[in-house]
Amino acid sequence: MIKTDYLSIGSGVAGLTFAVKIAEKFPDRTVTIVTKSDEGESNTKYAQGGVAVVLDNIEDSFQKHIQDTLIAGDGLCDESVVQMVIKEGPKRFRELLDWGVNFDLDAQGNFNLGREGGHSEHRVVHHKDITGYEVERALLQRAHQLKNVELLPYHFAIDLITEHHLTQKDSGKLSCYGAYVLNERTGEILTIKAKYTLLATGGIGRVYGHTTNPNIATGDGIAMAYRAKARVKDMEFVQFHPTALYDSNEDSSFLISEAVRGFGAYLRNKKGHRFMPDYDDRAELASRDIVSQCIDNELKKTGDAHVYLDCTHLDITAFKEHFPNIYEKCRGMHIDIAKDWIPVVPAAHYLCGGIVVDENGKTTIDNLYACGECSRTGLHGANRLASNSLLEALVYAHNIFKHLSDKSLLFDHSDLPAWNDKGTSIPKEHVLIQHNLKELQALMRDYVGIVRSNSRLTKAIIKLDTIYKEVEGLYKESKINTSLCELRNMVNVAHLIIGQSLSRKNNRGGYYNIDNA
Incomplete structure (x- = not known):
């Protein structure tokens, strides 16, 4: 058995931000991070666009960002949560700067603010088109500097430990005591006993196969919480990213950032018709649900496998500066964006629902918290506004940290049973x-x-x-x-x-x- 004070399941921005903060605050307490792949592999790593945050108080305002979020959420956002997250944004952004995260600047030395679908102003801070990767880099570097943080890569969380695993079942409300975790390299199943457990396990994209998510996005945290009887809500709201690079040979789709449409790209059908103005006055800058549904309608009408994103009228030198990763990916597929249209298709991208949490990130199970895409905070409602996800993860990781900083460590409960796999055998047919x-x-x-x-x-x-x-x-x-x-x-x-x-x-x-x- 491994004993730890805080267990974080997941090593994206949500799990790492919490782990770093709580470890720095309490150097005498232990923090364990388990992640099922390489420590840097997470949905965070693939977040291209950036962090939506109000920095320009002349053109922009909290109220404008709040209104844009509420419109995208289509009446189902929790307005108090929306206000809290957006007003906290600048503080959390400054922390990223303090931690060494680099963001793009313009010629005057100000933050180069991008605009994406559904936003009324330029407010997205970014690092080229690999913002998530840059945030992940800085957080991992900080975590490795802390002696009371243990990071366990290639460790897969199987199930949460609650009363139904204990021989002496407690009456009343369920509590979480840690998790059973598979060491993927040895096959050993560990019992990790934790005072507090955080689920920060990311998204569910692989359920659909065609997805912008990495292979690890299999909804593990939501499934574990569901089996443990935590409340799960709004799972019907799966956001499809309108513009994933079409490749008939690949399941996982490369994301063509929403910021490319914000940069001025047009959507066209096979005949070359720019169709988005037919559906919405905002054209290519309509919110993701609208653009995805419009593309889906075009594909159903024509029977085509994809539509096109046209960047040929744009300043290609500036495009390469803003989106070097996207430019190189297209070039590798023999698509010259100065002359060729990019074939794109909607792909499963982001889940707006998940494990229900309050403003402190607390689930309906005692001592269990959730943060990031696996959680349902009420921020997104029926549809996520672009680049609000990293913001949400940063704010809620901080809220959980603040909440647990004020709580004393729990009394050590009874011994937990080891994993029981008697009567099982190694499967012969994968x-x-x-x-x-x-x-x-x-x-x-x-x-x-x-x-x-x-x-x-x-x-x-x-x-x-x-x-x-x-x-x-x-x-x-x-x-297992x-x-x-x-x-x-x-x-x-x-x-x-x-x-x-x-x-x-x-x-x-x-x-x-x-x-x-």
């Missing part, structure tokens, strides 16, 4: 896992995509039940491995998305059901 994974992803794309219907959702429930029974059977008879656990988690997440989609009787933001129209 093909069953891969087959069910592909079937699940196809099901979600075809039946639970951008535009949904009650008929498709009802059929999806029936088809998912077959996959669920086979996966649960494999799980009960097999020695990461791919099987990830698949099990994705099945749980798919169940939540489909079930909560069927429960929604009106269309809001990123959720569109033709039977509710």
